[in-house]
Amino acid sequence: MNSSDKLQRSLLMRLAWRQTLLRLLLFFTLATAVGIATRQLTLTLLIATALVAMRGYWRLYRVSRFLDWRTQLKTVHGQGLWAALETLIHRRQTETRTRNQRLARLLHAYRQAASAMPDGALIVSRRERRILWFNKSARRLLGLQYPHSLNTKLLEALTDPEVALWLDQARTDEPLADLASPADSAVRLSLQLLPYSSEEWLVIVRDVTRLTRLEQVRRDFVANVSHELRTPLTVVHGYLDMMEPEENPEWAPMVSEMRKQSQRMAQLVEDLLMLSRLEAQQQLSEEVVAMAPLLITLRREAEALSQGRHRIVVDDSAQCDLFGAAKELHSAFSNLVSNAVRYTPTDGRVTLRFIRNADGGVTLAVQDSGYGIPQQHLPRITERFYRVSTSRSRESGGTGLGLSIVKHVLSLHQGRLEIESEVGRGSTFACVFGPERVRNR
Ligand code: ADP
Numbered sequence: 305m306n307s308s309d310k311l312q313r314s315l316l317m318r319l320a321w322r323q324t325l326l327r328l329l330l331f332f333t334l335a336t337a338v339g340i341a342t343r344q345l346t347l348t349l350l351i352a353t354a355l356v357a358m359r360g361y362w363r364l365y366r367v368s369r370f371l372d373w374r375t376q377l378k379t380v381h382g383q384g385l386w387a388a389l390e391t392l393i394h395r396r397q398t399e400t401r402t403r404n405q406r407l408a409r410l411l412h413a414y415r416q417a418a419s420a421m422p423d424g425a426l427i428v429s430r431r432e433r434r435i436l437w438f439n440k441s442a443r444r445l446l447g448l449q450y451p452h453s454l455n456t457k458l459l460e461a462l463t464d465p466e467v468a469l470w471l472d473q474a475r476t477d478e479p480l481a482d483l484a485s486p487a488d489s490a491v492r493l494s495l496q497l498l499p500y501s502s503e504e505w506l507v508i509v510r511d512v513t514r515l516t517r518l519e520q521v522r523r524d525f526v527a528n529v530s531h532e533l534r535t536p537l538t539v540v541h542g543y544l545d546m547m548e549p550e551e552n553p554e555w556a557p558m559v560s561e562m563r564k565q566s567q568r569m570a571q572l573v574e575d576l577l578m579l580s581r582l583e584a585q586q587q588l589s590e591e592v593v594a595m596a597p598l599l600i601t602l603r604r605e606a607e608a609l610s611q612g613r614h615r616i617v618v619d620d621s622a623q624c625d626l627f628g629a630a631k632e633l634h635s636a637f638s639n640l641v642s643n644a645v646r647y648t649p650t651d652g653r654v655t656l657r658f659i660r661n662a663d664g665g666v667t668l669a670v671q672d673s674g675y676g677i678p679q680q681h682l683p684r685i686t687e688r689f690y691r692v693s694t695s696r697s698r699e700s701g702g703t704g705l706g707l708s709i710v711k712h713v714l715s716l717h718q719g720r721l722e723i724e725s726e727v728g729r730g731s732t733f734a735c736v737f738g739p740e741r742v743r744n745r
Pocket residue numbers: 639643644647672674675676677685686690691692693697698701702703704705706707708731
């Protein structure tokens with residue numbers, strides 16, 4: 305209500321009071337005159353009071369009926385206080401009605417817009433995971449039926465155990481990708497969870513069939529190329545090994561360079577194949593991985609690579625084992641150790657720490673006192689072939705795929721990679737695992 309409206313209303317009420325008091329005064333003066341004239345003053349005044357009271361009650365009844373929101377006040381009778389009251393109620397009713405109509409129109413427009421969306425949208429209650437609302441695309445993508453599916457549990461429509469886990473963990477940070485549609489198993493879906501209120505989630509369902517197919521084509525291509533390169537490389541490698549530099553000393557530097565490059569290519573192919581394998585696998589074959597011997601092996605690998613140029617320290621304070629894929633975990637940790645040695649100058653220090661976390665999980669952290677990584681590179685460091693310094697990576701025998709492998713292995717173990725680094729002071733790469741991965745020795 306604006307200020308001129310307020311002023312108008314208070315003026316109306318003041319005028320109404322004045323009119324009412326004036327009328328009452330006139331009425332009772334008239335009644336007194338009639339009473340004196342008829343010599344029945346008491347009776348006349350009594351009748352006059354009763355008439356005033358009756359009229360008051362009748363207007364009160366009318367107003368109370370109009371206060372019921374269903375009855376629209378159409379006309380305002382007379383003048384005075386009651387008429388002013390009815391005018392105010394009439395105005396309030398009209399305002400509320402207009403506001404409700406506007407809101408209903410807006411809601412209708414929102415619903416139509418949501419229905420026209422190519423992505424499925426559902427509102428799901430957080431506590432019971434019941435479907436409170438869904439649009440047309442959600443019907444098509446998830447095979448929901450209106451109104452039958454309303455108020456049913458989301459997990460009745462999506463029976464995949466992965467969805468249950470995803471909802472339990474409330475993964476609002478990461479969409480659940482590549483899920484078969486319950487309506488058509490050839491359609492692949494991605495689900496995204498948006499916490500838009502404290503009571504409900506908005507679940508966005510996207511058809512990612514085309515994207516998934518393209519991704520599969522890319523994966524197959526990389527895997528096939530790497531596989532095809534393996535045999536010719538083994539042959540080249542074999543012949544190079546047979547060439548004795550002593551027989552042709554002038555060729556010695558060339559042969560040595562060729563061997564180095566062919567080894568690099570072989571490593572590249574092996575890393576690409578490993579990545580393809582990791583990408584293709586949804587589930588690894590898992591077992592209890594004894595960490596004490598693994599830490600000894602990692603230390604040996606670091607020492608072999610360092611050739612005595614660094615101080616290698618191992619701290620195993622977690623005193624437990626990990627449940628996971630032994631070969632893949634070894635490969636991931638080994639990549640981090642190799643990076644720490646390769647990107648730390650002579651006389652530097654490399655520390656391997658296996659520690660317990662506050663939540664009952666464990667962390668394997670590889671810390672070095674090396675070159676460090678500028679902050680702007682950190683968000684992209686785990687991408688394939690992303691290098692901070694290409695020359696330094698090549699010189700040290702890197703393929704640019706090590707950290708991608710680490711990230712993939714950790715995600716297959718529901719773990720995460722945390723990186724801290726400062727230029728000139730060193731870096732820490734920490735593999736964090738949840739309590740479900742810990743096995744006591
Ligand atoms: P690469 O085979 O080139 O080492 P990675 O995927 O293992 O490939 O690492 C990507 C890039 O991250 C490296 O090229 C390097 O620039 C940087 N990097 C990785 N680990 C370290 C580290 N411990 N210290 C400094 N830079 C690092």
